[in-house]
Amino acid sequence: MERRLAQKGVQVIVVEPGSLAEEAGIRPGDTLLEIHGEAVLDQLNYQYLITREDQAELLVQRPDGSTFEAFLENGGEGIGVDLAQDEVKVCRQNCVFCFVHQMPKGFRKSLYLKDEDIRLSFLYGHFTTLSSSDDAELDRIVRERLSPIHVSVHATEPEARIRVVGNPREGDILRKIDHLLAGGIDVHTQAVVAPGLNDGEIWQRTVEDLWARRKAGRGSVLSLSCVPVGLTAHRENLPVVQDVGPAFARDWAVRWTPEVRRYSKANGGEPWLLLADEWYTRAGIEVPGRAFYSRSWAQLENGVGLVRRFLEHSRRFIRSPRAKGFAGRRVLLLTGPSFAPTLGRVAAELNRAVGSHLRMVAAKNFSFGESVTVAGLLCGQDLRYAAHADRDAKGGRPDWVDAVVVPSASLRTHTGPTDQYTLRGVVVREEGTFLDDLTLPQLAADLGVPTVPSGANLSHLLDHLEAADRGAFQGGALRSTFHSAGMNQPQGAYNP
Numbered sequence: 001m002e003r004r005l006a007q008k009g010v011q012v013i014v015v016e017p018g019s020l021a022e023e024a025g026i027r028p029g030d031t032l033l034e035i036h037g038e039a040v041l042d043q044l045n046y047q048y049l050i051t052r053e054d055q056a057e058l059l060v061q062r063p064d065g066s067t068f069e070a071f072l073e074n075g076g077e078g079i080g081v082d083l084a085q086d087e088v089k090v091c092r093q094n095c096v097f098c099f100v101h102q103m104p105k106g107f108r109k110s111l112y113l114k115d116e117d118i119r120l121s122f123l124y125g126h127f128t129t130l131s132s133s134d135d136a137e138l139d140r141i142v143r144e145r146l147s148p149i150h151v152s153v154h155a156t157e158p159e160a161r162i163r164v165v166g167n168p169r170e171g172d173i174l175r176k177i178d179h180l181l182a183g184g185i186d187v188h189t190q191a192v193v194a195p196g197l198n199d200g201e202i203w204q205r206t207v208e209d210l211w212a213r214r215k216a217g218r219g220s221v222l223s224l225s226c227v228p229v230g231l232t233a234h235r236e237n238l239p240v241v242q243d244v245g246p247a248f249a250r251d252w253a254v255r256w257t258p259e260v261r262r263y264s265k266a267n268g269g270e271p272w273l274l275l276a277d278e279w280y281t282r283a284g285i286e287v288p289g290r291a292f293y294s295r296s297w298a299q300l301e302n303g304v305g306l307v308r309r310f311l312e313h314s315r316r317f318i319r320s321p322r323a324k325g326f327a328g329r330r331v332l333l334l335t336g337p338s339f340a341p342t343l344g345r346v347a348a349e350l351n352r353a354v355g356s357h358l359r360m361v362a363a364k365n366f367s368f369g370e371s372v373t374v375a376g377l378l379c380g381q382d383l384r385y386a387a388h389a390d391r392d393a394k395g396g397r398p399d400w401v402d403a404v405v406v407p408s409a410s411l412r413t414h415t416g417p418t419d420q421y422t423l424r425g426v427v428v429r430e431e432g433t434f435l436d437d438l439t440l441p442q443l444a445a446d447l448g449v450p451t452v453p454s455g456a457n458l459s460h461l462l463d464h465l466e467a468a469d470r471g472a473f474q475g476g477a478l479r480s481t482f483h484s485a486g487m488n489q490p491q492g493a494y495n496p
């Protein structure tokens with residue numbers, strides 16, 4: 001028997017003038033309780049229910065608690081309402097390498113809240129361990145066809161998984177995955193790999209178990225990525241987890257790169273097993289070529305293929321007439337040590353091609369510890385320090401560069417592009433703010449030169465520099481002028 005989730009209803013915030021909702025007497029402040037007799041759970045569920053049929057039967061509640069029914073001929077379309085933001089579901093697990101547990105003290109509260117939400121998994125590709133998902137929620141995923149879902153498997157061997165997620169009831173991840181697959185839901189999977197925890201035979205079994213669940217047609221495991229564990233300098237009172245150093249990363253890349261190709265061949269040429277860029281950058285070796293990555297760049301947001309895609313785009317861009325827009329520009333590019341060699345190489349190629357003067361500096365992460373090398377976790381103060389050090393090294397002249405570029409990924413917030421979602425009432429998205437609450441305009445004022453986000457590629461970057469030439473990127477101009485692509489990489493991902 002299908003299990004149902006508890007009824008809550010969703011509040012109406014705006015009713016569009018002249019809309020079906022207005023005609024039906026729905027007003028801001030009312031609550032949509034039911035559509036077709038089914039409880040409305042959240043915005044995603046509203047979309048599913050309202051578009052399911054050509055007519056909609058609504059049960060609406062007034063703020064005073066009275067209710068009324070409305071019948072609308074909506075032709076399977078929305079009825080002209082904006083609904084209240086949904087609360088992000090907060091995770092109650094205890095993964096041994098959870099990044100939130102390793103956060104230094106003093107950041108804003110919302111950064112310490114852990115989200116584990118199947119809606120974010122479906123909408124934005126966030127990974128969920130499914131630990132907070134009971135059978136009713138799995139049924140909902142199937143019923144609303146929220147496919148594909150992104151699942152952090154970590155290990156299929158039950159004892160190993162319990163060790164990783166820190167929950168004795170969550171060893172059997174394959175049961176939950178099988179529930180979704182049987183309902184026709186596709187699943188992208190990942191494992192965060194830590195030496196001695198879920199590598200070796202445990203990893204081998206994870207690969208085999210998930211590969212056995214890949215098939216043609218609906219209800220397939222579409223991919224499995226492995227990402228090296230990320231540890232900060234702030235692991236007080238946490239279980240000991242070994243970091244992935246250069247030697248381990250090299251061994252892993254050497255061992256599994258041929259396997260990626262083997263699985264790809266068996267999968268009709270489409271890569272299925274995916275290795276995150278960090279295996280190569282930590283090992284200090286070149287990322288593989290384009291054919292190594294899926295045609296749709298599956299799991300790009302998880303740091304799989306970002307470096308290769310950036311290199312490919314850059315080479316095309318440098319050959320294009322638009323690249324001349326960089327000519328003569330003196331620009332300081334700040335990034336994390338992981339991405340620095342790639343960005344430095346591209347900057348040198350661009351300089352040679354068009355006569356620009358781009359310089360790359362790898363900023364150390366003093367906030368989380370120097371073991372954290374990804375651009376996305378650099379804080380405003382880390383970038384400020386790196387820019388000041390560069391200016392001092394160049395003689396301290398206030399006009400030592402024409403512009404400073406910061407990684408777009410460092411300007412995103414905890415849960416990504418979640419306009420619709422809040423964490424305990426706090427709107428999560430705050431564009432133009434670093435993790436430590438320094439804002440881009442504050443950093444620009446401190447440095448005294450235009451300071452712009454990188455975007456995801458050189459073309460975005462040039463747009464931003466040209467916008468800065470026009471005086472944009474000051475105060476409130478940020479939102480309307482910048483490319484948000486590359487802003488929302490999950491933690492651990494690269495971004496130029």
Ligand code: SF4
Pocket residue numbers: 091092093094095097098099100114115116129165
């Ligand atoms: S890693 Fe994710 S699932 Fe695990 S404890 Fe942290 S937020 Fe929860």
